[in-house]
Amino acid sequence: MTTFLATAVLTLGVGAGQAQEWHTSSSLIGGSKYGENFERYDYVNPDAPKGGILNSTVQGTFDSFNPYIVQGTPAAGLAPFGGGLLYDTLMEQATDEGSVSHALVAEAYKFPDDYSSATYRLDPDARWHDGQPITVEDVIWSFQTLKANSPMYNRYYENVTEAVKVGEREVEFRFDQKGNRELPKIMGDLAVLPKHWWEGTDAKGNKRDITRPTLEPPLGSAAYRIKSFRPGQEIIWERVPDYWGAKLPVKIGRENFDTRRYRYFLDSNAAWQAFTKGGFEDINAENSGRRWMTAYDFPAVKTGDVIKKEFVSNARAHMQGFILNTRRPIFQDRRVRQALSYAYDFDTVNRTQSFGLNTRITSYFMGSDFASSGLPQGKELEILENYRDKLPPEVFTKEFALPRFDNPQAERKILRDAVALFKEAGWEIRNGRMTNVETGQPFSFEILDSSQDSGPTLNPFIEMLRKIGVTVTLRVVDTSQYLNRINDFDFDVIVQVLPQSQSPGNEQRDYWSTRAADTPGSRNTAGIKDPVIDELVNRVIFATDRDDLIAATHALDRVLLWSYYVVPQFTRPNLWLAYWNKFGMPDKQPDYIGADIESWWVDPEKEKALAAKYQSAN
Numbered sequence: 168m169t170t171f172l173a174t175a176v177l178t179l180g181v182g183a184g185q186a187q188e189w190h191t192s193s194s195l196i197g198g199s200k201y202g203e204n205f206e207r208y209d210y211v212n213p214d215a216p217k218g219g220i221l222n223s224t225v226q227g228t229f230d231s232f233n234p235y236i237v238q239g240t241p242a243a244g245l246a247p248f249g250g251g252l253l254y255d256t257l258m259e260q261a262t263d264e265g266s267v268s269h270a271l272v273a274e275a276y277k278f279p280d281d282y283s284s285a286t287y288r289l290d291p292d293a294r295w296h297d298g299q300p301i302t303v304e305d306v307i308w309s310f311q312t313l314k315a316n317s318p319m320y321n322r323y324y325e326n327v328t329e330a331v332k333v334g335e336r337e338v339e340f341r342f343d344q345k346g347n348r349e350l351p352k353i354m355g356d357l358a359v360l361p362k363h364w365w366e367g368t369d370a371k372g373n374k375r376d377i378t379r380p381t382l383e384p385p386l387g388s389a390a391y392r393i394k395s396f397r398p399g400q401e402i403i404w405e406r407v408p409d410y411w412g413a414k415l416p417v418k419i420g421r422e423n424f425d426t427r428r429y430r431y432f433l434d435s436n437a438a439w440q441a442f443t444k445g446g447f448e449d450i451n452a453e454n455s456g457r458r459w460m461t462a463y464d465f466p467a468v469k470t471g472d473v474i475k476k477e478f479v480s481n482a483r484a485h486m487q488g489f490i491l492n493t494r495r496p497i498f499q500d501r502r503v504r505q506a507l508s509y510a511y512d513f514d515t516v517n518r519t520q521s522f523g524l525n526t527r528i529t530s531y532f533m534g535s536d537f538a539s540s541g542l543p544q545g546k547e548l549e550i551l552e553n554y555r556d557k558l559p560p561e562v563f564t565k566e567f568a569l570p571r572f573d574n575p576q577a578e579r580k581i582l583r584d585a586v587a588l589f590k591e592a593g594w595e596i597r598n599g600r601m602t603n604v605e606t607g608q609p610f611s612f613e614i615l616d617s618s619q620d621s622g623p624t625l626n627p628f629i630e631m632l633r634k635i636g637v638t639v640t641l642r643v644v645d646t647s648q649y650l651n652r653i654n655d656f657d658f659d660v661i662v663q664v665l666p667q668s669q670s671p672g673n674e675q676r677d678y679w680s681t682r683a684a685d686t687p688g689s690r691n692t693a694g695i696k697d698p699v700i701d702e703l704v705n706r707v708i709f710a711t712d713r714d715d716l717i718a719a720t721h722a723l724d725r726v727l728l729w730s731y732y733v734v735p736q737f738t739r740p741n742l743w744l745a746y747w748n749k750f751g752m753p754d755k756q757p758d759y760i761g762a763d764i765e766s767w768w769v770d771p772e773k774e775k776a777l778a779a780k781y782q783s784a785n
Contacts, residue, residue: 187277187278187279187280188277189275189276189277189288190275190276190277191205191269191270191274191275191276192205192267192268192269192270193258193267193268193276193351193352193355194264194266194267194268195266195267195348195349195352195669195670195672196264196265196266196267196669196670196713199261199264199267199269200263200264205269205416206416206419207416207419207420208261208262208263208416208417208419208420208421208757208763208766209263210263210753210755210756210757210763210766211419211420211421211753211763211766212420212751212753212766212768213419213420214420215420215421215423215751215753215766215768216423216751216768216769216771217406217423217424217425217768218423218424218425218768218769218771219423219424219425219426219749219768219769219770219771219774220424220425220426220427220428220769220774221424221426221427221428221449221450221764221769222428222430222446222447222448222449223243223427223428223429223430223448223449223450224429224430224431224432224438224441224442224447224448225243225429225430225431225432225438226431226432226433226434226435226438226617226618226646227240227431227433227617227645227646227647227649228240228399228400228431228645228646228647229241229242229243229398229399229402229431230380230382230398230399230647231380231381231382232245232380232381232382232383232384232385232393233245233377233379233380233381233385234246234247234251235247235312235313235316235317235320235358235377236316236317236377236378236379236380237318237654237687237688238379238380239380240646240647240650240651242393242396242402242429243402243429244391244393244402244404244427244429247317247319248317248319248320248323248356248358249356249358250358250359250388250389251389252387252389252390252391252404252427253385253387253388253389253391253392253393254358254359254360254387254388254389255271255272255293255301255358255359255388255389255412256271256272256355256356256357256358256359257271257272257273257276257287257306257354257355257356257357257359258270258271258272258273258276258355258356259271259355259417260356261417261759262757262759262760262763262765263757263758263759263760263763264759265482265668265669265670265759266352266668266669266670268352268355268356269416269417270290270415270416270417271290271355271412271415271417272289272290272293272301272306272359272388273287273288273289273290273355274288274289274290275287275288276288276351276354276355278351281345281346282342282345282346282347282348282350282351283341283342283344283345284339284340284341284342284351285339285340285342285350285351285352285354286333286337286338286339286340287306287337287338287340287354287355288334288336288337289301289302289303289306289336289337289338291336292411292412293388293411293412294388294411295361295364295386295387295388296386296387296388296392296407297364297386299361299363301359301361301388302362303332303334303335303336303337303338304332304362305359305360305361305362305363306330306338306357306359307330307331307332307338308360308362308365309357309358309359309360309362310324310327310330310340310357311330312360312365312377313357313358313360314327316377316378318677318683318686318687318688318689318690319674319677319688319689319690320357321686322673322674322676322677322680322682322683322686322689323353323356323673323674323676323677324354324357324673325673325676326342326343326344326347326350326673326708327340327341327342327343327350327354328341328342328343329341340354344709346709346711347673347708347709348709348710348711349670349672349673349708350672350673353672353673359388360377361385361386361387361388364385364386365377365385369383382396382398384396388411389407389410389412390406390407390410390412390413390418390422391404391405391406391407391422391427392404392405392407393405394426399431400430400431401428401429401430401431402428402429403426403427403428403429404426404427404428404429405425405426405427406422406424406425406426410422420753420766421763421765421766422765423765423766423767423768423769424768424769430447433645434618434619434620435618435619435620436619436620439451439458439462439620442745443465443467444781445467445472445747445777445780445781446778446781449746449747449749449750450744450745450746450747450764451744451745451746452742452743452744453743453744453745454743455521455620456517456520456521456522456524456525456739457520457521457522457623459475459524459743460522460524463475463745467747467781468745471748472747472748472777472780472781473745473746473747473748474745474746474747474748475743475744475745476743476744476745476746477741477742477743477744478741478742478743478744478756478761478762479740479741479742479758479761480740480741480742480758480759480760480761480762481534481740481758481759482669482759482760482761484532484533484534484535484537484538484666484667484668484669485533485534485664485665485666485667485738486528486530486531486532486533486664486665486667486733486735487528487662487663487664487665487735487736487737487738488528488662488663488733488734488735488736489507489511489614489628489660489661489662489733489734489736490660490661490662490663490692490693490732490733491504491507491659491660491693491731491732491733491734492656492658492659492660492661492692492693492694493693493694493695493696493732494656494684494694495612495659497610497612498612498659500592500593501559501730501731502588502589502591502592503588503589503592503594504730504731504732505588505731506584506585506586506588506589506592507585507632507637507731507734508569508731508734508735509569509570509581509582509584509585509588510581510582510585510628510631510632510635510637511569511628511631511734511735511736512572512578512627512628512631513525513527513569513572513736513737514571514572514573515572515627516624516627516737517737520623520624521737524739525737525738525739526737526738526739526740527569527735527736527737528735528736528737528738529567529568529569529728529735530724530728531665531667531723531724531727531728531733532667532671532720532724533738534738534740535667535669536669536717537667537671537716537717537720537721537724538721538724539567539721539722539724539725539728540566541566542563542564542565542566543562543563543721543722543725545718546714546715546718547718547719547721547722547725548563549718550703550706550718550719550722551563551722551725551726554699554702554726557698557699558699558726558729559729559730561729562725562726562729567725567728567729569735570584582631582634582635585635586635589601589610589635593605594610596635596636597636599636600636600638601635601636601637602636609636609638610636610637610638611637611638611639611640612637612638612639612640612659612660613639613640613641613642613658613659613660614629614639614640614641614642614659614660614661614662615642615644615649615652615653615658615659615660615661616641616642616643616644616649616661616662617643617644617645617646617649618643619643621641621643621662622641624662624736625641625662626641628734629641653692654687654688655687656687656692656694661692662736663692665678665690665733670716671707671716671720671723672707672708672716673708675704675707675708675723676704676708677689677690677691678690678691679691679695679697679700679701679704679723679727680695680700680701680704681695681696681697681698681701684696693732693733695730695732697726697730699726700723700726700727700730703719703722703723703726704723706719706722706723707719707720707723741761742761742762744762747777748773748777749769749770749773749774749777750767750768750769750770750773751767751768751769751770752766752767752768753766
């Protein structure tokens with residue numbers, strides 16, 4: 168970029184007459200903290216050295232370098248949404264502020280007062296790795312291609328009708344409705360793909376096809392490119408030395424590793440053993456409370472070669488739980504889903520397996536302003552009143568709460584309540600098995616998973632359900648089969664994390680809408696088809712201001728909770744990382760995401776010492 172325009176704007180709060188000005192940063196929550204002078208992130212080391220290797224492990228396999236289609240298993244470093252390591256997006260989401268983006272391929276954007284369109288102006292310096300400029304034609308082709316082939320982008324940009332060239336470096340995205348206040352900003356999340364490469368031919372003269380998997384390394388534009396790979400076993404990325412965007416504010420002091428190597432393991436236990444030996448994985452993000460507290464006693468930890476560290480994170484709003492696939496007839500009765508939710512003993516699992524470190528999830532937007540609580544009131548109640556005759560009465564009369572297994576007598580009462588709910592839904596226990604009164608069908612289902620280590624988390628739920636005659640089996644499959652079955656919605660129950668942003672909006676369609684339920688590869692894995700939820704999703708998307716957005720999201724959250732599509736599990740507020748002592752890092756990490764690994768760098772002396780000490784691992 169030749170000139171960086173220093174203007175930050177609050178997208179939701181921009182006033183009439185300001186909207187058609189060009190802006191280089193955007194925010195949905197009160198404006199960027201950098202104001203009009205964003206030069207770099209304030210936590211990075213602008214003089215961070217480049218070099219070294221970042222080793223990572225991946226569970227499963229891969230067979231494609233095209234992450235934007237349902238078919239195939241993409242290689243590590245690629246992403247189904249955003250650009251991953253290979254492609255730059257129009258703008259880049261900030262690492263230290265929620266719902267803020269800064270200029271990348273586009274140096275600026277603008278939109279009219281009625282939010283009916285958005286225009287992005289491309290940076291004249293933006294280049295593909297082959298040296299060709301990134302053009303408006305690339306952006307238009309990318310929009311059309313991703314909306315046609317990517318379930319995530321399709322739902323995200325549902326209200327975007329077309330992309331039109333309006334200047335040599337300007338593209339206008341036109342919307343079919345006004346008042347979608349988030350949409351001008353999130354057009355910046357569009358990954359820009361090289362039209363000339365994808366419409367060209369490979370070394371054998373075969374025409375490339377963006378709608379199919381491929382193992383030909385694609386042309387990219389971002390800081391890394393594929394150096395080498397062994398299908399299903401390893402992929403190595405190299406930093407592009409003349410990367411066009413290296414001096415942009417969002418890139419200064421970041422993306423410092425010369426090489427990023429991902430090696431594949433069939434199961435998570437093998438990957439864990441590889442981490443403990445050194446040379447295979449440099450940074451381990453730990454999810455198990457038991458392992459965090461008991462397993463980090465291997466020699467490298469004792470000698471200080473591996474460091475455990477907890478990072479504060481305030482961007483962990485999400486739902487994690489057992490997703491009940493309501494496409495299956497046995498899960499279509501809300502009372503059955505409620506009974507299954509009652510049978511999950513979080514308290515005992517947390518105490519015996521996680522040292523009490525976890526918190527029970529009680530909202531789809533847990534940890535954010537958008538989590539509902541108490542009874543509905545004010546604007547939220549006004550919204551819900553429109554659907555009173557279509558909602559469970561508890562939505563208006565009870566605070567949503569999950570039963571607590573916090574005393575010796577609790578289990579018996581909770582299971583009695585679960586059995587009563589089953590009975591209301593037409594099931595009763597016969598000869599020790601939960602049985603459908605009319606058909607005689609036993610109630611049984613399968614939990615599908617891809618991790619060999621999932622037993623300790625899942626088995627207590629399975630055993631609790633066995634006590635009321637419900638038969639549950641755990642089936643562990645390889646990662647490729649697991650992903651394919653999820654994409655095709657071919658499962659009874661899975662465990663899934665549904666992350667949320669600090670400004671819910673257009674992505675909610677992909678999670679909950681009727682249309683997404685019938686779209687392979689969407690995030691509506693529960694198969695939700697509810698006209699009320701469809702309307703509440705639109706109410707969120709077309710919120711008039713921040714207060715209205717909070718009220719609408721509270722209403723959506725409350726209806727989802729009382730519908731019992733998910734058996735909520737647990738969360739924790741902080742990020743646990745264990746890493747080999749080969750890195751330098753800024754004194755402070757961003758509280759928003761907890762840790763920005765891209766701001767770390769390799770200390771060559773430390774790396775050399777570790778390599779000599781643990782060289783057998785390589």
